[in-house]
Amino acid sequence: MLTQTASAAGLFQQNNLIFWLFLILFIALFCGIGLFLFFRRQKKELKAKIVELQNALISSQKELEDMKKERHRELDPYSSPDTKSLFLRIDKDGNVISVNDYAVEFFGYTADELVGRNVVGTLIPPKDSHGQSQANLIERIKNNPRLYMDNETENTRKDGRKAWISWTNRIIYDDDGQPKELRAVGFDISARKQMEEELRQMTVIDPVTGVLNRRRFLEDGAKEMKRARRYKRDLSVLLMTIDRFEALSSEHGSAFGDEAIRVAVVACQNSIRDSDYLGRLADIEFAILLPETPLNGAKIVAERIRDEVMRSNLMVGDIKIAVTTSISIASKTEADETVDSILLRAFNALKSAKERQNNISVAEE
Secondary structure, eight states, X not given: OHHHHHHHHHHHHHXXXXXXXXXXXXXXXXXXXXXXXXXXXXXXXXXXXXXXXXXXXXXXXXXXXXXXXXXXXXXXXXXXXXXXXXXXXXXXXXBEEEEOHHHHHHHOOOHHHHTTSBSBTTTBOSBOTTSOBOTTHHHHHHHOTTTTSEEEEEEEOTTSOEEEEEEEEEEEEOTTSOEEEEEXXXXXXXXXXXXXXXXXXXXXXXXXXXXXXXXXXXXXXXXHHHHHHHHTOOEEEEEEEETTHHHHHHHHOHHHHHHHHXXXXXXXXXXXXXXXXXXXXXXXXXXXXXXXXXXXXXXXXXXXXXXXXXXXXXXXXXXXXXXXXXXEEEXXXXXXXXXXXXXXXXXXXXXXXXXXXXXXXXXXX
16 A cells, blocks of 8 residues: 555656656747747847948938038039039149039040049040140140130040030149149030131132132132242142033033033042142132142143043943043243232133143143
8 A cells, every 4th residue: 555655656756847847848948939039030120220220321421422512512613513614623734633513524524534634635635636736735824824814625525526615724823833733614615616617618618619719729829929939949830621611511411510520620639739729710710739849740740630531431321421621831930929920821821722722731831
């Protein structure tokens, strides 16, 4: 009996111990899961907080940058987004210090691409349209600030397009009175320059053939004549006309006339140098001024032109037409004071020659 009671008590104690062990394990597991979920939530909240702080920092930086730009615009009126003025700050060596918003937009570069680069070779081509070097432009401005208070330059955009800019320049000096900075305000004058060039072309170029008109040819001839007389240099003149022009125009219409003039002009252009002058004096009368050329050299040029015109295949519709020219040559003499006297002798020689035959080149007698 006592033995059975002892065994029952032992079994109860063993079951009680197992119960408490399971209870402790359950509580530990529950707490572990709770802690895991807690820290997971904390980590998620912390990550969200970090993202929020990062966004707030970015927003603050943007606001600060906007405040700087606004402050810059208050101090620099040329940086207004509404302005159409180009503003450059350039150091004494010609390197860009800063540019305004419109200059960045106009030239097509970013500010970072311009700052630190020399304006010559970037915004200003190494040579201007006349072939003059621009390498020492900044030096010229620094050394002659009054002369270059206002100047016009042909500038280059990033995409290669040309633009004419009118600049107003101001030199900033250091405490020792030495130039340390150039500030330049510019305005785009490309439209005005284009208009000026068109007007210039209208006053000096024959609109039909593209060669010099009579007035400009005589002006250039006067200059070359003056130079030839001063330095005792040779100078010759060719006078050319198209043979049987009126008769052929009547037979074949205006299409022949336009094509014949084109053939004659192209032949002249192919036969002369860049330093020579080709002008249209009348409807079918062309003159060529040959500086530094004696009479024998002018004869060679005349024959070259006459031969090219004669060998040209002028077609009007399906009809091939033979075109010829007659050319006279005259050269400067000691007695000539103006180019007009040389042209007169060439005209008389041409008139006399055409009374005898066409398709001829003849020198003054």
